[in-house]
Amino acid sequence: MTRAEEFEELRPLLFSIAYRILGSVSEAEDAVQETWLRYEASPTPPASAKAFLSAVVTRISIDVLRSARVRREEYVGPWFPEPLLSDPYEDPERSAELADSLSMAALLLLERLSPLERAVFVLREVFGFGFPEIASAVGRSEAACRQLAVRARRHMDAGRPRFEADRRRREELAERFFDAFREGDVDGLRALLAADVQLVGDGGGKAPQxxxxxxxxxxxxRVLATLVPLFVRLGGVVEQHQVNGQPGAIFRDPDGRVLSTWALDVLDGQVQTIRTVINPDKLRHMGPVADTWAALREASQIRRPAD
Structure with a gap:
């Protein structure tokens, strides 16, 4: 097998590691590309391509995360990861860990960890790497990596999100929620909300909210009662999807351009949290992005149909 073939076989794993460390599709793709350039330039083939490439992409991601943290401190409003519709890496033996670690809630918890703790947690708890491999990847001793893993696990366990255990029930409730949105049924939406529900938006100061x-x-x-009629009058499209492994949807304008993504946390048969990403910079990997300011103006100018 050539180096290029080995790399392409491992690309889904490398992207999945980088995305969980960085919370950014574009930065993860850049980290994977840089990993290929370093692999291609290495004079001798490594004993294990998987170990070598995983270590390289982890180191690159840690460096990128350290610089990204400064930008995130200056970010306008809540910061969310770039939404991911599907994880390219699959491992039946670790499907639960992979799914849980992909949710917006879990990725936001990871933000509380230091870059090293985050990398160690991702490699150990999500992908099941051994401590010798992790130590090589992050440039620390095995003993230090074990301590980092313990601290990271303690932080993650303290805030671990809870979701409806039955994935089918989650999807069914999300289907009812988004069907009600499409139909302009505000009362139907309200009936699905938990008493302490949260609606949180990441616009980054670049979209109306x-x-x-x-x-x-x-x-x-109240927000839904204002938003839903505007969206229906605009002729917007609600396209149901998994968003970061949770029930969600892409909201599009009548021309198919992306307005936002919504991800729902569902527990006890109710919607507990709605997370929307409106920042156009975080939506470009999904295709053409709409001008949400223009869409809002257009929807506001459309007359209500006569009763």
Missing amino acids: WKPVFLGAENVG
Whole structure:
């Protein structure tokens, strides 16, 4: 097998590692590309391509994350990962770990860890790497990596998100939610909200939003009562998808351009959290992005149909 073939076989794994460390599709893709350039330039083939490439992409991702943290401190409003519709890497033996680690809630928890803790946690808990491989990847001793893993696990366990255990029930509730949205059924939407539901938006100061966070069924219900009729009058499209392994949807304008993504946390038969990504910079990997300011103006100018 040639180096290029080996690399392409491992590309899904490398992207999945980088995305979980970075929370960014574009930065993960860049890290994978840089990994290929270093692999191609290495004078002798490594004993294990998987170990070598995983170590390289991890080191690159740690460096990128350290510089990205400064930018995130200056970010306008809540910061969310770039939404990912599907994980390219599959491992039946670790499917639960892979799915849980991909959710917006889990990735936001990872943000609390130091770059080294985050990398160690991802390699150990998500992908099942051994400590000798992890130590080589992050440039620390095995003992230090074990300590980093313990600290990271403690932080993650303390805030671990809870989801409806039955994935089918999650999807069914999400289907009802987005069907009600399409139909303009605000009462139907309200009926699915938990009393302490949160609606949180990541616009990055580059898209219209009333405020970053709405708390409670009454406040979220008011937002939906304003937003849903505007979206329906605009002729927008709600395209149901898995978003970061959770029930969600892509919202598009009538021309098919992406307006936002929504991801739902579902528990006890109710929607507990709605996370929307509106920042156009985080949506470009999904295709053409709409001008949300223009869409909002257009929807506001469309007359309501006569009663």
